[in-house]
Structures are given as structure tokens and as C-alpha cells.
Amino acid sequence: MNAVIKPEIVVTLNGEGIGMIPGYDNEYVLMRERDFDVILDGTNLEIMLAIIGGHNSFTQIMRRTNLQRGKLSRHLRRLLNSGWVIKSGNKYLPSGRIYAVYEVKDVDGEIALSILTGKGAFIDPFHGLIIINGEPLSNYCSTCPLRQACVNNVKSLARKYGVELRGAEPSEAYVELFRELIRRDLLRKLKGGWRIIVMR
Numbered sequence: 001m002n003a004v005i006k007p008e009i010v011v012t013l014n015g016e017g018i019g020m021i022p023g024y025d026n027e028y029v030l031m032r033e034r035d036f037d038v039i040l041d042g043t044n045l046e047i048m049l050a051i052i053g054g055h056n057s058f059t060q061i062m063r064r065t066n067l068q069r070g071k072l073s074r075h076l077r078r079l080l081n082s083g084w085v086i087k088s089g090n091k092y093l094p095s096g097r098i099y100a101v102y103e104v105k106d107v108d109g110e111i112a113l114s115i116l117t118g119k120g121a122f123i124d125p126f127h128g129l130i131i132i133n134g135e136p137l138s139n140y141c142s143t144c145p146l147r148q149a150c151v152n153n154v155k156s157l158a159r160k161y162g163v164e165l166r167g168a169e170p171s172e173a174y175v176e177l178f179r180e181l182i183r184r185d186l187l188r189k190l191k192g193g194w195r196i197i198v199m200r
Contacts, residue, residue, distance in 0.1 A: 012128035029096035136171035
């Protein structure tokens with residue numbers, strides 16, 4: 001699996017099918033920023049990529065990542081507690097397909113839930129994992145050896161999700177695609193009475 005990892009964006013370019021992704025009910029995961037930031041740790045990201053790739057039992061993840069049992073246990077616990085993964089029987093699975101970051105504000109005695117559009121992630125069963133962590137700078141992708149692969153990848157994703165992209169650089173297009181998925185789909189679900197269940 002190829003990967004482009006920079007501070008503002010992480011793109012894994014997967015050329016093969018991905019393992020089991022949860023169904024429609026768990027499509028969106030809303031998480032706090034500190035829980036989202038757990039994935040920015042290199043070991044947690046490696047474990048998440050193994051799980052997305054279908055290596056979902058403890059033994060399979062351990063073999064794939066070459067992590068010692070104790071270290072893997074600690075990192076899996078962190079991914080579970082932050083909401084990135086769920087455990088189903090003896091399998092670890094991504095908790096959803098789209099991860100959105102929220103913050104809570106008290107506005108004149110009203111509680112306001114604000115979804116951050118500059119932070120989040122989405123998993124595509126064929127294309128891989130895309131993590132957005134802020135605004136990419138201009139010419140962000142110009143020196144990357146995987147630039148053309150990202151161009152092809154983001155165009156294919158845009159066609160799949162019916163999103164018209166304006167961004168010239170792949171990094172801009174990935175952020176634009178993520179924002180459109182949040183605005184169009186998550187907003188529609190929330191306005192339509194989609195239930196939010198808070199677990200902790």
C-alpha cells in the first residue's frame with residue numbers, strides 16, 4: 001500500500017479491495033478533536049491501515065505491524081477508546097466510513113455542536129484512507145512522487161460520490177471532497193432527524 005503522509009494530509013493509495021467496513025448505520029463517526037488526533041500517531045495509523053486492509057484479528061494485526069503484544073494492546077485500546085475502531089467478537093473493525101470532528105460551544109445558554117470541516121477522515125473501500133488535518137499549502141503536492149496517482153485517485157472518488165471538484169491540486173481536491181461529503185450527506189442526515197447516540 002502506497003501512502004503520502006504530510007502534516008496536513010495523509011493519503012493511502014490502495015490498489016486492492018479493503019476489508020469489512022461497517023454498514024450504513026455507522027457510516028459517520030462524530031468525534032472530539034483530541035480523539036481524532038489519536039490517528040496522527042504513526043503506530044496508530046499503521047494499525048488502522050492494517051485493520052482497513054482486512055487484517056482484523058489481534059494476531060493478524062500483530063503479524064502485519066510487527067508490534068509486540070503489549071505495545072499492540074495499548075495502541076488498540078487507544079484506538080477503541082477514541083472511537084476509531086470497534087470490536088466485534090475477536091475482530092477489530094473501523095467504526096465507520098467518515099470521521100467528522102466536532103466542538104461544543106455555549107452560545108447564550110444554547111449548546112451548539114460545530115462540525116470542523118478542516119479536520120476529518122474517510123475510508124473508501126477501494127481507494128484507501130484519506131485524513132485531513134488542516135489546510136494544505138499551495139503547491140503542496142508539486143514535489144510528491146505520488147502526485148499523479150493522487151490526481152487519478154481523487155478524480156475517481158469525485159465521480160463515485162457525484163462531487164464536482166474545483167481544486168487544482170490533489171490536496172485541495174481531497175479537502176473539497178471531504179467537505180462536500182460532510183455538507184451534503186451529514187447535514188442532510190442531521191436535518192432529516194438522524195439519531196445521535198452518545199456513548200461513554
